[in-house]
Amino acid sequence: MSDRGNMADARPDEELIDATANDQAESRHDEDDRLRPEYVTAVLDAVEDGDAERARDLVSPLHPADIADLLELSPADRRGAVAAALGDLVGAEVLSELNDYVRDDLIGDLAPEQVAGFAAELDTDDAVAMIEDMDDADQQAVLDALDPEDRAAIESALSYPEESAGRLMQRDLVAVPEHMTVGQVIDYLRDHGDLTADFWEIYVVDAMHRPVGYCQLSWILTCPRSVAMADLMKREQTLIPVDMDQEEVALRFQKYALISAAVVDASGRLVGMVTVDDVVHIIAEEAGEDILRLSGAGEGDINEPILMTVRARLIWLVVNLGTAMLAASVVGLFEGTIERFAMLAALMGIVSGMGGNAGTQTLAVVVRALATNQLTSSNTVRMIGREFRIAATNGATLGTLTAVGSYMLYGRLDLSLVFGAALLINNMVAGLAGVLVPITLERNNIDPAVSSSVFVTTMTDTMGFFAFLGLATLFLR
Structure with missing residues (x-):
């Protein structure tokens, strides 16, 4: 009885805490999910007053994309101080969400080892986007600070033309031979903890590592373990050549309603995949570029020098x-x-x-x-x-x-x-x-x-x- 009474007494306090948290969340964003000017000012004032702990408390509930917005909304001459005050809250995910010019300014003040540490935490495509515009000397210093495996993957991606599928793709994917059964694939996924964290489709390859089909995860989870992948997979698939322009890649995703697509080299071997989250950025980017080019306004980026x-x-x-x-x-x-x-x-x-x-x-x-x-x-x-x-x-x-x-x-x-x-x-x-x-x-x-x-x-x-x-x-x- 007393336990129930204590639980009952605790509920109003918990509800009050939840309500307060919701109120604070609402105070950070306006109705269009943009950071409110008052909130941005509060963070800047905390940083200016030297109260890094308060700045971190204000910012810690934010999504990495919102932290990136906060840095972009900060005056250019104060971004470094804001990033320093926030410390590890400005991590790899935040850097990957930043505007190119803002990110270049911030990582320009970091040691190559720090940039390499951020790059190692990201997918290959995001890591490439972070370091591709760096000076040759700085870029090489960052590459030298990476693990050999990460360095090889990023150097390979940098060898492809800019705005191509090779730059856009990520190398972490799941590929299995066609002789496997559904049960063997499920056991393989469970036993290998070093697989990529986010994937929706599994690619089926032949002995030469050429994609011969794909399976969505939902198909695998709803089929008996004894079914062979060769019988389950869909053989018709949209393959992306590694040198295809990113705008053409986006058009294929749009036309065929793709979630992800295999990227192949000149010999037809599977070398990576492109996912829809990257394509969404490309569609918005290319549409904006065309509008601005029609007016002769250049890139039109408000953060451009x-x-x-x-x-x-x-x-x-x-x-x-x-x-x-x-x-x-x-x-x-x-x-x-x-x-x-x-x-x-x-x-x-x-x-x-x-x-x-x-x-x-x-x-x-x-x-x-x-x-x-x-x-x-x-x-x-x-x-x-x-x-x-x-x-x-x-x-x-x-x-x-x-x-x-x-x-x-x-x-x-x-x-x-x-x-x-x-x-x-x-x-x-x-x-x-x-x-x-x-x-x-x-x-x-x-x-x-x-x-x-x-x-x-x-x-x-x-x-x-x-x-x-x-x-x-x-x-x-």
Whole structure:
């Protein structure tokens, strides 16, 4: 009885503790699961006051990804102090979650032995991501500090091209021969404690270590022990060549709804696997890169050094300046017409601007279709026809609206017809340019996300001015 009474008395206290913990957890994050500014400030203040114990108490409940967010949200000149105060809370998992630039800053202050210790705790792909951008001397020092087995795995991964499956894959996997039974595989998994901790599929290989099939863990757990792996496994599988670009790897995962996939070398031997958690990062990364390249904004990383950002943006701004001067030279050919009809100066910007907007819309659709393999040589002609019809329809609609508007404003039918016709022509040019330019660049192995916008903008500006002022010269009296 007394024990039950004590237990009953303890429950309210436990509930109070749980409620307090929940309140604290809620106070750390907002409704979008982002760290609250007040919480970040509290951690920074504790570090500034030299109260490392309080800083650690505040941060210790966080997930490694949230600790990485905390470091990224900290001012650049205070990140080192925050990391030092948190000590072993900033471990290998946190470093693997950090933004590349922030991680490079932090590990730049660490001894090679410390970096090697972190790398040894990570999967091969995460370890490679940590050290691949280091200076050659620092990178070699870290490799020398690693165990021979880890060093060999990382050096092998670094030998593959950047952004390839070889850099993305992890070497820790489970592979068994096809002559095993389900029971033998289960016993093997239980008896070998040094296997990788996270896996969802088991690869079945032949005597040459070439993958011949795979089994999901659920199949193995629900089958009798006597069933042979050769009878259980699925032979049709998606194999990833070790030199395949990571964007293509992501597309295969998306297309075939993969959880993991075997990576093979040129001889077809199993050398690693790619898992869906890595692919999710790649999909987000590649999508963001394409959007930023279309605008000429470089990587667009807010943690990128200012000089690198200035250089990346300035290059494309200078190129755009050149194309703007080309468009201005077209205007110069019609100075006499503009002097006679001053209203043209007010309207010609509308023609070029609307064409630029229409071209950007088409360009965004086409670049995405190319990136996701929706647009191939099989449907290119159909895509061109589709976008041209859309451009012509939109151009006719906009041309009619602007013609009516200009007539109401200036009362001149000839000007209104010229204005509407120029908008129609420039919209059709924009539609064709928006689809033809990226396709042409892609066919010539040039990234359409990088260069397309410059060419499309040049064509719409130039053609917009030429069509409007040329028609005005011919028909306005």
